[in-house]
Amino acid sequence: MTRKCRGELYRNTSQGKLAGVCAGIADYFGWETWLVRILVVSGVLLGMGWFVVIYIAAWFILDKKPANAGHSKFKQGVHEQSQSSRQASGQQEAEDITQESIKVKSRIWQAGEPPKQAFHDIRRKFQTLERELQTIERYVTSPEFTVSREINKL
Template structure:
């Protein structure tokens, strides 16, 4: 049995309503942000006013989440040759592999519902297939053959 590391606890102001504390907690535990918000508000309303003090303390104690670096998969993406960009309809698709799709198994977990994840995966594969077809069109064109023969000289 492998233990999943959660990482560090940050607050995420860009996804938060007030300070991003609930968004940070949701990201840390792998839950939906709305669920954490409901739990905090319900706790305050049903007799746990100290949660307000904990929230304010977390606001001041927790650091903001640092900007994420590009994923290693996206760094491996190499642009097409300069002459390939002249092929009609060619559009480099750099964001195809940029972010993994998280599928949630339970309603409170963070991620996408399976149906939405399937549509996202299908959209990504269609974009990759379109890019592959354009690259194949370029490689089989006379322009590529002439360019390759000139480079051999």
């Protein structure tokens, strides 16, 4: 059985309620955040007060989860030239949709989306990609592209 590399353990302050420790642990193990919170609160209520000490220590020891470096740049050429025909907000939304990852959970405690919701998200992603491909094809088959190509050959 191969073990999946989980990466670093961080505090996830964007999804956290207090300091993001439970959200970070949930991200690390691939669990739902609510499950980790219930386990911690249950432990404290059932007399395991050292959970509070561990939580506070983790708050100070763990680094905040770094923000994503941004979306990758699209290839130059046809796509860049067709950008002028799009609205900036619509394009940014399309980039966000195509860059997001979709995780499907197979068990209730795992992080991710139920299969039905994941199917709808994947369908939306493919529809966005289809519209983008149609825009590129429209530009490549236009006389504007032919003229630009001939000018670039000079």
